[in-house]
Amino acid sequence: MIAITRRRLLGTGAFAASGLAIPGALRAAVDSTEGRPSLKDLARRKGIKFGTAVAAPQVLEPTDFTDLVEREVALIVPENEMKWFEMSPAQGVVNYELPDRMVDFAQAEGIVFRGHCLVWYWRTPWWFQKLPTRAEAEAALIDRVRSMTLRYAGRIDTWDVVNEAVEPKDGRADGLREAVFLKVLGPGYIDLAYHHARECDPKAALVYNDYDIEYDTPEHEAKRTAVLRFLERMKHDGVPLDRFGVQGHLTVGKMPFSETKFRRFLADVAGLGLHIMVTELDVTDELAPGDIPRRDQLVADEYSRFLAVALDEKAVDTLIPWGLSDRYSWIVRHEHAKEKWRTDGLDGRPLPFDAALQPKPAWTAIAHALDGAPSRS
Numbered sequence: 001m002i003a004i005t006r007r008r009l010l011g012t013g014a015f016a017a018s019g020l021a022i023p024g025a026l027r028a029a030v031d032s033t034e035g036r037p038s039l040k041d042l043a044r045r046k047g048i049k050f051g052t053a054v055a056a057p058q059v060l061e062p063t064d065f066t067d068l069v070e071r072e073v074a075l076i077v078p079e080n081e082m083k084w085f086e087m088s089p090a091q092g093v094v095n096y097e098l099p100d101r102m103v104d105f106a107q108a109e110g111i112v113f114r115g116h117c118l119v120w121y122w123r124t125p126w127w128f129q130k131l132p133t134r135a136e137a138e139a140a141l142i143d144r145v146r147s148m149t150l151r152y153a154g155r156i157d158t159w160d161v162v163n164e165a166v167e168p169k170d171g172r173a174d175g176l177r178e179a180v181f182l183k184v185l186g187p188g189y190i191d192l193a194y195h196h197a198r199e200c201d202p203k204a205a206l207v208y209n210d211y212d213i214e215y216d217t218p219e220h221e222a223k224r225t226a227v228l229r230f231l232e233r234m235k236h237d238g239v240p241l242d243r244f245g246v247q248g249h250l251t252v253g254k255m256p257f258s259e260t261k262f263r264r265f266l267a268d269v270a271g272l273g274l275h276i277m278v279t280e281l282d283v284t285d286e287l288a289p290g291d292i293p294r295r296d297q298l299v300a301d302e303y304s305r306f307l308a309v310a311l312d313e314k315a316v317d318t319l320i321p322w323g324l325s326d327r328y329s330w331i332v333r334h335e336h337a338k339e340k341w342r343t344d345g346l347d348g349r350p351l352p353f354d355a356a357l358q359p360k361p362a363w364t365a366i367a368h369a370l371d372g373a374p375s376r377s
């Protein structure tokens with residue numbers, strides 16, 4: 001573990017010019033061309049895979065951003081391109097072009113590809129929601145899972161099979177979200193999807209991915225409890241589930257955090273024999289002051305607080321921010337909840353690199369957290 005007091009600024013190079021501190025113990029890993037280690041190398045030293053979400057236009061043509069992706073990450077996940085709604089505008093029509101090209105890009109670069117996501121209530125095609133019978137809906141769901149997992153079998157390291165199926169606010173005893181699949185097919189849709197995914201791609205690790213479990217609020221506590229019961233039930237029933245994904249959409253200054261409760265939750269999930277991934281990490285700063293150095297430090301502190309606990313749990317073996325650079329973030333594009341938008345008209349600064357692809361204090365926070373993490377091997 002590196003002590004903050006051992007941080008040093010490098011004397012030369014672009015990294016030093018950015019004014020960021022580099023941990024002293026990391027200097028052995030410093031890349032001589034740019035004066036800083038890559039996050040993927042810092043992660044790899046601990047047995048952790050470091051990745052990012054990307055959108056197709058960001059990687060299919062070579063740019064300064066593709067250079068950054070190739071330098072920094074060992075894994076990519078498509079931000080939207082593999083979602084059912086995006087791929088299938090009408091029944092019987094599936095457009096594989098972008099997912100195919102993204103998987104090809106990753107393979108050519110030696111980058112691991114993560115599949116996201118097969119079944120998600122929020123990005124379900126309209127035509128599915130209008131199918132007249134339960135039998136047709138079940139056949140369509142099975143076809144969605146089987147066609148995707150078969151097509152990319154052997155090229156996907158982890159698949160989010162079902163995304164965000166738990167919502168305690170909906171008041172059901174089983175904690176499940178009252179949304180499209182549950183309404184049409186009942187709770188059995190979940191196990192069905194996992195069994196078909198395993199059968200078609202036995203090598204991919206199968207993930208359940210969800211949000212709002214990090215903070216110390218009654219809502220997050222209820223979500224943790226419901227998710228844990230959900231995972232226990234799946235393991236008990238022999239559903240092929242290998243991993244749990246903690247999305248990690250964080251916010252500066254809004255909610256209290258309990259290291260103890262979050263740590264306990266992760267340990268409980270690990271106790272079920274599941275690996276854990278941080279799958280969509282980013283930090284909104286709508287409550288932070290506009291001043292950039294101050295704001296960037298608050299965002300970095302939020303990363304640090306979360307990662308100090310998350311990476312201390314050895315079952316957590318993958319770390320994926322939801323984008324690398326503020327140039328490309330759903331937060332900056334205002335595609336997330338309106339209450340998370342800044343009201344002063346300034347762009348949010350949620351990710352480890354700024355829009356000019358320079359590392360920010362959030363980069364240092366992630367580097368420190370990786371360096372301080374126990375080794376997984």
Ligand code: XIL
Binds near residue numbers: 079080247280335
């Ligand atoms: C988001 C994308 O980033 C946006 O571009 C899109 O408009 C909506 O979806 N949880 C998930 C991700 O599992 O797929 C979501 O991604 C963010 C929340």
